[in-house]
Amino acid sequence: PRLGAVNSEPVDTSAGVLCxxxxxxxxxxxxxxxxxxxxxxxxxxxxxxxxxxxxxxNAMERDPVREPLDTGVRAI
Incomplete structure (x- = not known):
C-alpha cells in the first residue's frame, strides 16, 4: 500500500468535519x-x-501586525 497523498488526489470527507x-x-x-x-x-x-x-x-478588518514573527528561517 502507498502512504501519503499526491497533488490533485480526491479526498473523502464523509467522516465529518475535521477539528x-x-x-x-x-x-x-x-x-x-x-x-x-x-x-x-x-x-x-x-x-x-x-x-x-x-x-x-479579512486582513483589512483585523488589527495590523505590530511585531515581526521571527521564525529563524533566512530568506533572500
Whole structure:
C-alpha cells in the first residue's frame, strides 16, 4: 500500500468535519498532523477544538501586525 497523498488526489470527507486544537495551550508545543502532542509535555491544556474549514479573517478588518514573527528561517 502507498502512504501519503499526491497533488490533485480526491479526498473523502464523509467522516465529518475535521477539528483541530487551537489556543494559547499550543504555544511551545509540538503536535502531529492530527493535533496530538509529540513532545511528551502531557495533554494539551487551554485549547479548544475548532473546525479546520473556516472562513479566513479579512486582513483589512483585523488589527495590523505590530511585531515581526521571527521564525529563524533566512530568506533572500
Amino acid at each position: 483541530l486544537p487551537m489556543g494559547a495551550g499550543l504555544l511551545g508545543r509540538v503536535v502531529d498532523s492530527q493535533g496530538q502532542p509529540l513532545d511528551h509535555g502531557g495533554p494539551l491544556a487551554g485549547v479548544t477544538a475548532l473546525p479546520m474549514d473556516r472562513s479566513p479573517i
